Amino acid sequence: MPVDLDHERISALLPHRHPMLLVDRVEAAVPGESLEAIKTISASEPCYAGATGFDYPAGLLIESFGQAAALLWLISNPSAAGGLPMFAAARDCRIEARVRPGDVVRHLVRLEQVIDGAAFASGESRVGPRRVAAFASLMAVIKPSK
Amino acid sequence: MRHVTEEKKVDPGLPYLAGHFPEVTIYPGVFIIDDVERAVAAVTGAPVHLTHLRSARFLRPLLSGDGFRFHLQITPAASGFEVDARCEGPDGVTAATIKAVFDAG
Numbered sequence: 001m002p003v004d005l006d007h008e009r010i011s012a013l014l015p016h017r018h019p020m021l022l023v024d025r026v027e028a029a030v031p032g033e034s035l036e037a038i039k040t041i042s043a044s045e046p047c048y049a050g051a052t053g054f055d056y057p058a059g060l061l062i063e064s065f066g067q068a069a070a071l072l073w074l075i076s077n078p079s080a081a082g083g084l085p086m087f088a089a090a091r092d093c094r095i096e097a098r099v100r101p102g103d104v105v106r107h108l109v110r111l112e113q114v115i116d117g118a119a120f121a122s123g124e125s126r127v128g129p130r131r132v133a134a135f136a137s138l139m140a141v142i143k144p145s146k
Numbered sequence: 147m148r149h150v151t152e153e154k155k156v157d158p159g160l161p162y163l164a165g166h167f168p169e170v171t172i173y174p175g176v177f178i179i180d181d182v183e184r185a186v187a188a189v190t191g192a193p194v195h196l197t198h199l200r201s202a203r204f205l206r207p208l209l210s211g212d213g214f215r216f217h218l219q220i221t222p223a224a225s226g227f228e229v230d231a232r233c234e235g236p237d238g239v240t241a242a243t244i245k246a247v248f249d250a251g
Contacts, residue, residue: 017168058199
């Protein structure tokens, strides 16, 4: 399906802002089903300020996948927009390879279920042909913004 | 198995907080996973990296400036450590629980 969201449209959907907005582009989506998004890892991100390591923090990689999942939820259920999508739980996520600046991470997200204001997603992240992370289940809830 | 307790604080100067979110500042739950990784590295004296997040629950948001306390159970495993972490917010209520495997290196 020809869904292509650039950073401006992503900003209109997600409340996250720089430097915590961790999805650069949505390249494909089937509302209610699946979404493909990319996130380019940059050495200029705050996590590298004064850092001695070069691996992208796992928490930020998981957050980036979670934001891609939130975008899929929001384009599938426009009534969910307006609040703060909050990461509530995760189960069985594997980080299989390290990600570093210059890598273009592609998140492949599936929306598993939406129940009573909670969404469940699964999927994987790739760099080129290589799977770098697998997510069995992520759960998010919408928190009213005020 | 080692039991460790560590005190931390949500640093209001953390650059990421400005974008999470502009209207209300909430410490991103996933940062607790990275905090656990750093704590395990500090306790064991060598770098570790997350390979398997068995489960994570974010139960109560932590706000800018909030103090929080980690209770970590660290068990040596084949390639690193099994870690069971509970994070208490400033009111003593559990803010997050994390079970994960961190490999050495």
